[in-house]
Amino acid sequence: MSQLFAIIFRYRVFLLFVFLEFVAAGLVVNNNSYQRSIVLSSSNTFVGGIYNTTSNISQYFNLTEVNEGLLDENAILRKQIELLQIGESTDSLKTTAKEHITNLFYGMSDTVAYDFIPARVINNSMYRSANYITLNKGRKDGIVEGMGLMTKEGVVGQVKTVSDHFSTCYSLLHRDMNVSSELKRTGDLCTVKWDTQDPATASVNYLPLHLDINVGDTITTSGFNTVYPEGVMLGVVSEASRVPSERFWLVTIDVSVDFSKLHHVYVTKSLFRAEKDSLEQIAEE
Amino acid sequence: MGRETWLKQVGVFFVYLFAQVVFCRNLTFFEGNVMIFPYVAFLVLLPFGANNMKLLNIAFAMGLIMDIFYDSIGIHSAACVGMAFTRYQIMKVTAPSSGYDLSDVPLIGQMGFGSFVTFVIPQVLIHHILLFCIEAADWGFMPKALLRAFLSSIATLLIILAIQYLFYRGFSKRRI
Numbered sequence: 001m002s003q004l005f006a007i008i009f010r011y012r013v014f015l016l017f018v019f020l021e022f023v024a025a026g027l028v029v030n031n032n033s034y035q036r037s038i039v040l041s042s043s044n045t046f047v048g049g050i051y052n053t054t055s056n057i058s059q060y061f062n063l064t065e066v067n068e069g070l071l072d073e074n075a076i077l078r079k080q081i082e083l084l085q086i087g088e089s090t091d092s093l094k095t096t097a098k099e100h101i102t103n104l105f106y107g108m109s110d111t112v113a114y115d116f117i118p119a120r121v122i123n124n125s126m127y128r129s130a131n132y133i134t135l136n137k138g139r140k141d142g143i144v145e146g147m148g149l150m151t152k153e154g155v156v157g158q159v160k161t162v163s164d165h166f167s168t169c170y171s172l173l174h175r176d177m178n179v180s181s182e183l184k185r186t187g188d189l190c191t192v193k194w195d196t197q198d199p200a201t202a203s204v205n206y207l208p209l210h211l212d213i214n215v216g217d218t219i220t221t222s223g224f225n226t227v228y229p230e231g232v233m234l235g236v237v238s239e240a241s242r243v244p245s246e247r248f249w250l251v252t253i254d255v256s257v258d259f260s261k262l263h264h265v266y267v268t269k270s271l272f273r274a275e276k277d278s279l280e281q282i283a284e285e
Numbered sequence: 286m287g288r289e290t291w292l293k294q295v296g297v298f299f300v301y302l303f304a305q306v307v308f309c310r311n312l313t314f315f316e317g318n319v320m321i322f323p324y325v326a327f328l329v330l331l332p333f334g335a336n337n338m339k340l341l342n343i344a345f346a347m348g349l350i351m352d353i354f355y356d357s358i359g360i361h362s363a364a365c366v367g368m369a370f371t372r373y374q375i376m377k378v379t380a381p382s383s384g385y386d387l388s389d390v391p392l393i394g395q396m397g398f399g400s401f402v403t404f405v406i407p408q409v410l411i412h413h414i415l416l417f418c419i420e421a422a423d424w425g426f427m428p429k430a431l432l433r434a435f436l437s438s439i440a441t442l443l444i445i446l447a448i449q450y451l452f453y454r455g456f457s458k459r460r461i
Contacts, residue, residue, distance in 0.1 A: 013337040017370040020345045024366060027352070027359030028419065040349075042356050050354075054307055125355070127317025129420050132356035168356060175422070197426055199317070 041161050041168045042123055042134040048166030051134050055122040059263065066263050073152050114229045116266040117142055124171070126199040126259040131171035133157055135265070138165045146227065148268040154233035154256035155179060155221060156265050167267075173199050173259060180225045181234050184218040186211060192219060192234050196252065199259050202235060204251035211249070213240040219253050226270040226277070294331070298347070301327040306354045309444075319436045322413070323444040324351065328369055329408045334387030337373055344369035357420065364415035368408050379404050393449040401449070406442055413438045 223230025
């Protein structure tokens with residue numbers, strides 16, 4: 001027995017090394033279970049507080065850019081108001097006006113089904129294989145795990161963990177992100193996945209071969225999973241090829257959001273999510 | 286380590302942590318191919334005689350704190366622990382014929398440019414290769430990860446050298 005202890009003592013450094021590496025590996029593998037991830041992620045109060053302070057300082061350097069973005073968005077919203085007013089004055093125009101509106105702003109078909117919570121990006125990365133975004137709003141502002149993130153340009157990500165005042169979100173540039181999407185022109189369903197490790201592109205899976213896909217086609221969200229509204233931009237097809245051994249098109253899109261200029265986002269809150277999910281659950285049973 | 290040096294190391298720990306999290310985290314160059322992680326210098330530049338068990342634990346703690354800030358739980362920890370484990374072997378290989386003075390801290394002023402770099406670069410390389418390869422998590426991206434690791438190691442080394450020349454020049458003869 002004492003010899004055993006002597007051996008353990010002799011190799012204690014190596015054993016500790018192996019032990020710590022196992023702990024680290026365990027953490028890497030279990031990164032998605034979120035009991036521990038609130039403490040061990042950037043949404044905890046201390047880390048979030050530091051990121052908030054640093055971004056409070058650095059945001060002054062982007063003000064011009066942010067203002068221009070807000071101006072663009074204001075213009076779109078103004079147009080929306082105009083169209084609404086037209087719609088109210090003449091009944092016959094109402095339906096066309098509504099169609100116009102839905103196409104103008106995010107192309108949403110069902111605007112009321114979603115609420116938007118504006119938030120500021122206080123931490124963002126784009127050159128890793130698993131990128132995360134930290135927002136300066138959390139549970140107290142109504143954010144819940146699983147909500148979507150978008151800007152007027154398109155899909156940004158999805159909320160991963162929430163603390164009272166901060167939230168950590170998967171960026172669209174995360175290898176585990178799957179976005180239910182559709183080819184806008186035909187309405188065919190597909191899935192956008194970021195497996196290119198390039199912050200400017202993503203790939204589109206499950207587009208069947210009988211479709212005609214051209215460079216320049218738009219991919220938008222499908223709205224099936226109540227994370228994003230229907231018709232939010234994801235990107236434009238930059239490369240599409242049929243490979244004989246594959247059952248689906250190999251499609252690459254240029255991501256519509258410029259992640260290097262991400263300052264403000266909207267968190268999408270589906271008002272009917274719980275209802276839809278429980279209905280679907282009943283149907284499955 | 287005496288009490289005073291211990292406190293000093295804790296101070297240095299927080300300085301590196303702060304610098305990494307607030308400044309270096311946002312610095313990426315050449316489309317993400319070059320990132321800098323000068324915080325590893327804290328582990329590399331602990332005294333030569335640092336207890337191996339302590340070293341591993343400190344490395345794990347440092348890595349875990351970085352992971353929390355980078356939202357990359359486990360990756361920095363694994364890289365730091367791997368680096369700390371190889372430190373002793375590297376010390377054996379790179380030691381001068383008279384051996385290192387175990388009460389010394391690795392400083393460029395004392396060791397000279399050549400032996401300082403040969404002591405630091407293998408550790409930085411091991412850390413960066415582990416970091417980028419674990420992160421890539423996909424064999425297809427390994428070449429890219431290795432390229433990034435090499436380029437980033439050079440950048441990190443340059444920063445570490447700059448820190449040495451800027452802040453530790455006066456310590457060439459004195460011991461911390």
